[in-house]
Amino acid sequence: MVQVDISFRVDSKVLTINETFENGLYLIVGPNGSGKTTFLRCLLGLHPYEGAVQMDAPVAYLPQHYEPLHTSVGDNLALFGALEIAREGPLRAKLHLPALRLSGGEKALLGLYQVLALQPKTLLVDEVTAHMDQQASRQIEQVLLEYSQQAVVFMVTHQWDALLRVQRSALVFAGTVVRKLPYDSAQSLILSWKE
Amino acid sequence: MAYTFLFTIGTTTAAAVSAVLLAALYASSVSQPRLHLSFWRALSGIPPVLVGLLVYMLFSQAGPLGFLRWLFTPKALITAQFLLALPTALALALRERTSLPRDMEDFIRVNLPNKKHQAYLAHLKGTLPSTFFVTWGRILGEVGAATLSGGAIEGYTSTLATDILYKTNLGQFKEALVLGALLLVVSLIPSVFLELSSYGASGH
Numbered sequence: 001m002v003q004v005d006i007s008f009r010v011d012s013k014v015l016t017i018n019e020t021f022e023n024g025l026y027l028i029v030g031p032n033g034s035g036k037t038t039f040l041r042c043l044l045g046l047h048p049y050e051g052a053v054q055m056d057a058p059v060a061y062l063p064q065h066y067e068p069l070h071t072s073v074g075d076n077l078a079l080f081g082a083l084e085i086a087r088e089g090p091l092r093a094k095l096h097l098p099a100l101r102l103s104g105g106e107k108a109l110l111g112l113y114q115v116l117a118l119q120p121k122t123l124l125v126d127e128v129t130a131h132m133d134q135q136a137s138r139q140i141e142q143v144l145l146e147y148s149q150q151a152v153v154f155m156v157t158h159q160w161d162a163l164l165r166v167q168r169s170a171l172v173f174a175g176t177v178v179r180k181l182p183y184d185s186a187q188s189l190i191l192s193w194k195e
Numbered sequence: 196m197a198y199t200f201l202f203t204i205g206t207t208t209a210a211a212v213s214a215v216l217l218a219a220l221y222a223s224s225v226s227q228p229r230l231h232l233s234f235w236r237a238l239s240g241i242p243p244v245l246v247g248l249l250v251y252m253l254f255s256q257a258g259p260l261g262f263l264r265w266l267f268t269p270k271a272l273i274t275a276q277f278l279l280a281l282p283t284a285l286a287l288a289l290r291e292r293t294s295l296p297r298d299m300e301d302f303i304r305v306n307l308p309n310k311k312h313q314a315y316l317a318h319l320k321g322t323l324p325s326t327f328f329v330t331w332g333r334i335l336g337e338v339g340a341a342t343l344s345g346g347a348i349e350g351y352t353s354t355l356a357t358d359i360l361y362k363t364n365l366g367q368f369k370e371a372l373v374l375g376a377l378l379l380v381v382s383l384i385p386s387v388f389l390e391l392s393s394y395g396a397s398g399h
Contacts, residue, residue: 059305061305063299066299066302067298069314069321070319070322079307079310079313079314111302114306115306
């Protein structure tokens with residue numbers, strides 16, 4: 001479970017969030033610069049805030065600009081004890097390759113395997129599907145959906161259609177208002193923005 | 196000539212490997228790599244003859260390490276080559292360390308709080324070969340430090356580069372040219388290797 005009662009500054013505005021999150025996948029949506037990534041950084045103690053955050057440990061984080069370390073795919077996985085997880089997935093034939101040679105989708109999957117191997121109770125994932133096609137995005141979302149049965153998973157995304165695919169509650173950033181909305185309300189709100 | 200060739204390869208490799216490994220350990224341990232980078236990058240341009248002078252002063256009989264009796268032995272030569280290679284290796288390793296984006300620094304800090312050192316080492320691992328070859332190239336053809344520390348004693352501490360100088364001074368141009376060609380070939384090996392590995396890494 002994650003309990004958040006915090007205020008933090010993004011540019012010139014102050015955002016206040018007071019919400020409780022049970023195990024599950026929560027999309028974090030909102031326009032550019034609305035404070036989504038800053039919110040994750042607050043949870044991790046990487047950005048100043050006032051208030052209190054309670055998160056079940058261990059906490060894992062997959063950042064927006066994730067890049068594998070400059071070594072092999074296998075070494076990247078071994079560092080997190082994630083070799084076994086990857087042996088059953090699409091990376092199994094690429095363990096000896098330099099990780100920088102992976103495609104964008106494969107890199108994201110590598111990062112995901114790494115953090116999942118830590119078996120976090122709270123998982124923060126930031127824009128990991130930003131430059132992926134729908135199929136690759138769906139693959140990542142499916143992994144997160146399955147994992148969210150045992151943890152609180154936050155996933156920041158710019159892809160509005162991600163909400164339609166996963167059909168889960170969302171934390172919506174709209175101006176100075178940040179609210180946790182059930183799927184139907186979040187969908188209506190986002191569709192109204194698009195219009 | 197065969198001895199000089201093998202001696203050059205051996206000492207250069209020993210010095211470069213030691214420098215690269217120490218540099219990797221250092222770069223993965225420091226918490227503010229950017230601050231260290233400026234210092235070591237400045238030092239990497241130090242004239243080799245000054246390194247030779249330093250080693251000479253250290254190991255001469257009146258020097259603080261004179262009791263070791265290393266001056267004009269392969270050990271003093273390797274020490275000089277190591278000291279010459281170290282700032283370059285450190286600068287390259289630190290530059291690689293600072294190439295990690297802020298997001299990845301956070302990724303390591305949050306997910307691997309007790310294995311940060313291993314993570315940074317893993318990150319540097321991919322660049323060890325290129326760092327090795329750059330430092331290797333820096334000391335391979337160097338004359339000043341090798342002469343002052345090793346004495347360029349033929350068949351004992353002379354390297355390809357010091358031997359070329361010696362033969363030229365004696366007017367033995369044919370031998371000097373052969374040694375020069377050999378040194379050229381050896382010095383090209385890193386470039387060929389780096390080209391091939393970067394070609395492979397780009398996925399072609």
